[in-house]
Amino acid sequence: xxxxxxxxxxxxxxxxxxxxxxxxxxxxxxxxxxxxxxxxxxxxxxxxxxxxxxxxxxxxxxxxxxxxxxxxxxxxxxxxxxxxxxxxxxxxxxxxxxxxxxxxxxxxxxxxxxxxxxxxxxxxxxxxxxxxxxxxxxxxxxxxxxxxxxxxxxxxxxxxxxxxxxxxxxxxxxxxxxxxxxxxxxxxxxxxxxxxxxxxxxxxxxxxxxxxxxxxxxxxxxxxxxxxxxxxxxxxxxxxxxxxxxxxxxxxxxxxxxxxxxxxxxxxxxxxxxxxxxxxxxxxxxxxxxxxxxxxxxxxxxxxxxxxxxxxxxxxxxxxxxxxxxxxxxxxxxxxxxxxxxxxxxxxxxxxxxxxxxxxxxxxxxxxxxxxxxxxxxxxxxxxxxxxxxxxxxxxxxxxxxxxxxxxxxxxxxxxxxxxxxxxxxxxxxxxxxxxxxxxxxxxxxxxxxxxxxxxxxxxxxxxxxxxxxxxxxxxxx
Amino acid sequence: xxxxxxxxxxxxxxxxxxxxxxxxxxxxxxxxxxxxxxxxxxxxxxxxxxxxxxxxxxxxxxxxxxxxxxxxxxxxx
Numbered sequence: 069x070x071x072x073x074x075x076x077x078x079x080x081x082x083x084x085x086x087x088x089x090x091x092x093x094x095x096x097x098x099x100x101x102x103x104x105x106x107x108x109x110x111x112x113x114x115x116x117x118x119x120x121x122x123x124x125x126x127x128x129x130x131x132x133x134x135x136x137x138x139x140x141x142x143x144x145x146x147x148x149x150x151x152x153x154x155x156x157x158x159x160x161x162x163x164x165x166x167x168x169x170x171x172x173x174x175x176x177x178x179x180x181x182x183x184x185x186x187x188x189x190x191x192x193x194x195x196x197x198x199x200x201x202x203x204x205x206x207x208x209x210x211x212x213x214x215x216x217x218x219x220x221x222x223x224x225x226x227x228x229x230x231x232x233x234x235x236x237x238x239x240x241x242x243x244x245x246x247x248x249x250x251x252x253x254x255x256x257x258x259x260x261x262x263x264x265x266x267x268x269x270x271x272x273x274x275x276x277x278x279x280x281x282x283x284x285x286x287x288x289x290x291x292x293x294x295x296x297x298x299x300x301x302x303x304x305x306x307x308x309x310x311x312x313x314x315x316x317x318x319x320x321x322x323x324x325x326x327x328x329x330x331x332x333x334x335x336x337x338x339x340x341x342x343x344x345x346x347x348x349x350x351x352x353x354x355x356x357x358x359x360x361x362x363x364x365x366x367x368x369x370x371x372x373x374x375x376x377x378x379x380x381x382x383x384x385x386x387x388x389x390x391x392x393x394x395x396x397x398x399x400x401x402x403x404x405x406x407x408x409x410x411x412x413x414x415x416x417x418x419x420x421x422x423x424x425x426x427x428x429x430x431x432x433x434x435x436x437x438x439x440x441x442x443x444x445x446x447x448x449x450x451x452x453x454x455x456x457x458x459x460x461x462x463x464x465x466x467x468x469x470x471x472x473x474x475x476x477x478x479x480x481x482x483x484x485x486x487x488x489x490x491x492x493x494x495x496x497x498x499x500x501x502x503x504x505x506x507x508x509x510x511x512x513x514x515x516x517x518x519x520x521x522x523x524x525x526x527x528x529x530x531x532x533x534x535x536x537x538x539x540x541x542x543x544x545x546x
Numbered sequence: 547x548x549x550x551x552x553x554x555x556x557x558x559x560x561x562x563x564x565x566x567x568x569x570x571x572x573x574x575x576x577x578x579x580x581x582x583x584x585x586x587x588x589x590x591x592x593x594x595x596x597x598x599x600x601x602x603x604x605x606x607x608x609x610x611x612x613x614x615x616x617x618x619x620x621x622x623x
Contacts, residue, residue, distance in 0.1 A: 141560050155561065160570045286593050465610070469567045474560040486610075493607050496577065497600070500584035 083237060083420030086315050088322035088329065090241035095309040095330040096248035097391030099255065099337035100384035101302035104182055106342055107361030108443045110354045112505070113295040115273040118343045120295040124303035125338035127491055129331045131457065132307060133484035134464035136324040139310035140477040141467065143319035147402030148172065148311035148395065150456055153463030154408060156470065163522045166408045168459045170521020173399045174514070175301065175453030176308070179392030180433035182442040182449075183385045184222025189359060189442075190385075192217050194378050211509050214440035222437050225386070229393055230430045236419040237315050240394055244387065251384035254377060258362070259341050262348045262369050272350045273343075290501055297502025298443075300495070301450040303338045304457065306330035308395040314402070320477030359442065393429055400425035407532060409524050447506030451514025454499035461492035576606060 102121075110117045138152040145151050150172035154165035192199055199217035206212030233240050262268050277283060278291045309326035316322035345354070345365050354361045366377035401422035404413035413425045439445055465485055467474075503511045580602040587595035 159561070159564050159566060160568075161574055164574070286587075286591060286596055289596070290588060466567075467561070470565065471561045474562070489610050490607055493603050496581070496606075497584065497603050500581045501588055501596075501599075504585070504588045 085238045088325035091309045091312045091326040092329045093245040097388035098306045100388040105298050107358030109295045111358045114279045121342040124299040128304035132327050132331050133480040134488040135307050136327045136478050137480040139323040146314035147399040151402045153460035156463035156466040166521045166525035169403045171452035171455035171518045176392050176396040178449040181436040183389035185442045187385045188218025188221035213438040226430050247387040254380040259344045268347045272347050293502035294505035297498045306334045311395045311398050324478040397422050397426040444510045448510040448514035452518045454495050458492045458496040461488040
């Protein structure tokens with residue numbers, strides 16, 4: 069009898085099993101996000117892309133001060149900065165809270181789809197070039213549904229990672245450490261070795277201007293905004309280190325350590341990586357295939373060992389996908405616990421893993437991958453990320469205003485909170501000026517998914533009111 | 547079980563009583579309007595609309611700066 073009661077009991081809590089260093093390794097997939105868009109931004113903005121990445125990572129680090137303070141205030145909450153931001157917004161205008169959270173989730177979750185598709189494309193290009201079959205349905209030239217070899221490989225990877233992560237957060241952190249050491253060391257070598265080989269030619273960055281060749285035009289302004297818009301999706305992303313506050317053994321101390329350590333790692337990769345790529349390979353070579361821009365760099369630096377490096381690049385992509393699946397599932401889990409989204413997502417396994425949230429992530433991305441082109445998925449997803457970053461920086465300011473005396477293990481300098489407001493304005497401007505350069509259809513798709521978070525919140529509220537009144541539960545039941 | 551799933555305030559709230567320092571609905575409306583201006587600027591590539599959008603964004607930031615000693619409002623709301 070006792071056993072059957074135990075079996076019937078449903079778990080809704082996470083386990084405090086990791087330290088800041090574990091979160092650092094989980095977040096170490098973020099440098100690999102550079103691979104996703106470095107080529108496309110180089111094509112769009114030319115040598116100026118190098119400066120765009122530096123600016124973007126510096127903005128990300130400045131924002132980390134605000135997010136670190138916010139995370140320390142809510143040591144019992146998992147799910148990262150949007151969950152903390154929701155606590156600030158809910159007393160001012162409640163729909164902003166789910167918008168903030170859903171925007172963040174939609175920023176992170178598509179890493180699964182984009183990474184899966186990229187891995188599939190790399191595998192096809194290197195080892196299965198004969199697999200050119202494709203099932204397509206395209207209502208217009210730049211928008212359609214595609215199932216091909218890359219999709220099948222990507223889907224298998226997502227399902228495999230879903231299984232591997234069911235063991236628990238500690239086991240996931242070990243796996244991330246192994247993947248990070250395997251992939252980031254070669255990626256770092258790819259950046260450092262050409263300096264000593266004398267293959268870095270800064271002259272390739274001249275003339276230092278966007279492809280349209282005119283600094284003083286609104287088109288240039290829009291191009292730079294478009295570059296900064298998509299770069300943000302990768303360069304700001306180390307904030308994921310604070311997603312695991314509720315799983316830290318000592319959240320007050322672990323939280324700021326985790327985010328600033330991850331920021332330092334990203335400063336190296338994002339500050340130097342695009343510069344090395346452009347000054348070693350040159351713009352003409354990148355234009356040939358922006359989706360695999362690091363391949364010519366690997367071939368130039370390591371010569372014939374190109375295939376080996378592709379394999380390591382695949383591990384780096386696996387690392388970043390796993391960073392995303394771990395983080396975005398926690399965001400969904402906490403959002404569900406806080407009643408911002410579907411109720412069923414708060415259930416955890418006996419090992420304290422939010423399996424339903426993780427499963428939701430995987431299924432959503434199996435559909436998203438059908439869109440085919442990774443950069444367009446990325447652009448749609450960045451809508452969510454910039455909505456979140458704009459709103460959440462304001463939330464950091466609001467929290468200090470509303471509860472100046474609340475316990476804060478880490479207290480950001482007032483200057484950084486004020487700078488946060490300025491950066492909220494910058495992100496807001498990039499959201500509207502930068503996004504359309506990647507295609508209005510994908511901008512529309514991004515907004516549609518982000519705004520659906522508000523509709524889901526109202527559905528959840530209605531469902532909770534029914535449940536409280538004694539009516540049967542109304543929710544998605546997967 | 548049902549009660550557990552809808553009871554979500556088991557953690558302590560570090561923010562304390564529900565007190566606002568400002569009414570932010572006008573600010574949200576202002577942001578939506580500014581976003582619309584930027585969208586129009588990009589869509590039509592009208593230079594003067596870009597300038598209006600940037601000026602509105604600057605105005606949004608100033609809404610925080612100008613009330614430093616009047617903590618009750620974002621601008622006058």
